[in-house]
Amino acid sequence: MEQLMQTLKVQIIEALNLRHLKPEDIKDDEPLFVEGVGLDSIDALELIVLLQQHYGVKVEDPSQGPQIFRSVKSMAEYIENNKKPQSA
Amino acid sequence: MMKYFVNGFCRINNRKVTVNDILIYEDHQSSFYDFLLKIYPLGEIYPKYYKMDNLSKAGVIASELLLQNENPNQKYKPEDIAVVLSNHSSSLDTDLRYQKSTEKIPSPALFVYTLPNIVIGEICIRNKFKGENAFFIHEAFNPEYMVKYVDLLLQNNQTEACLSGWVEVLGENHDVFLYLVEKKKSDYSFNHSMEDLLKKYNNY
Numbered sequence: 001m002e003q004l005m006q007t008l009k010v011q012i013i014e015a016l017n018l019r020h021l022k023p024e025d026i027k028d029d030e031p032l033f034v035e036g037v038g039l040d041s042i043d044a045l046e047l048i049v050l051l052q053q054h055y056g057v058k059v060e061d062p063s064q065g066p067q068i069f070r071s072v073k074s075m076a077e078y079i080e081n082n083k084k085p086q087s088a
Numbered sequence: 089m090m091k092y093f094v095n096g097f098c099r100i101n102n103r104k105v106t107v108n109d110i111l112i113y114e115d116h117q118s119s120f121y122d123f124l125l126k127i128y129p130l131g132e133i134y135p136k137y138y139k140m141d142n143l144s145k146a147g148v149i150a151s152e153l154l155l156q157n158e159n160p161n162q163k164y165k166p167e168d169i170a171v172v173l174s175n176h177s178s179s180l181d182t183d184l185r186y187q188k189s190t191e192k193i194p195s196p197a198l199f200v201y202t203l204p205n206i207v208i209g210e211i212c213i214r215n216k217f218k219g220e221n222a223f224f225i226h227e228a229f230n231p232e233y234m235v236k237y238v239d240l241l242l243q244n245n246q247t248e249a250c251l252s253g254w255v256e257v258l259g260e261n262h263d264v265f266l267y268l269v270e271k272k273k274s275d276y277s278f279n280h281s282m283e284d285l286l287k288k289y290n291n292y
Contacts, residue, residue: 016197019125019138038135045196053193 095274097267098154147207160249166218168248
């Protein structure tokens, strides 16, 4: 989980062009939207793409968005709970 | 016929930044992307800058540097400040990046920049301008057309000031010439005429 959150921070900075931030600037439980990191609605779409592209995880229910993308920690938990098992 | 004045300009080309005839930055080593990030600290801190495409970055940083000493929003109502820009390649620089992203999953962050007038929106949001705006596509910087159009806006009393000019970006090629047109002269002024604009554009 710790490793996943670190990787997510790097991927978020890369995907959203947040060149002014370092991974350590984003706290695990800090809000990603409005306050905290200050992301917007377009960034939310980009995060949906990120989950699908890197982890094969889809956001099936849009109403879950605010909960899933609340913080890096909540994103990591969603990935852990929804990623497909590795085939043998 | 009323005469209007250019009360400041910013020129960015060949990895050089010139404001009101003064060279303020030069870097011939960096890629254009890195160059845009390096010149950013010359202006005021604005985190959204990092997320913009190169065309919007170029327009926004030129407007920041041009307006940092005296912003028209301190003198006029937001509705009276216009932005009229032009270029050759429209938003092709980002269109091509977006097209490449569609090979995997289309990028929403790139998609929102696939129109040239988005740079006007970014400048207006940043400076709270709410006046007339237009973006023209021309073969090359066309001062004759731009002067006529901006003069018309100022004559109709719809506009007190207009940020105008040329913002061309395609790959590593960049050619930016932004200037502020007003009805009255300021400390730094030249005539808002085809001849004077072309002279400044070609000088830098």
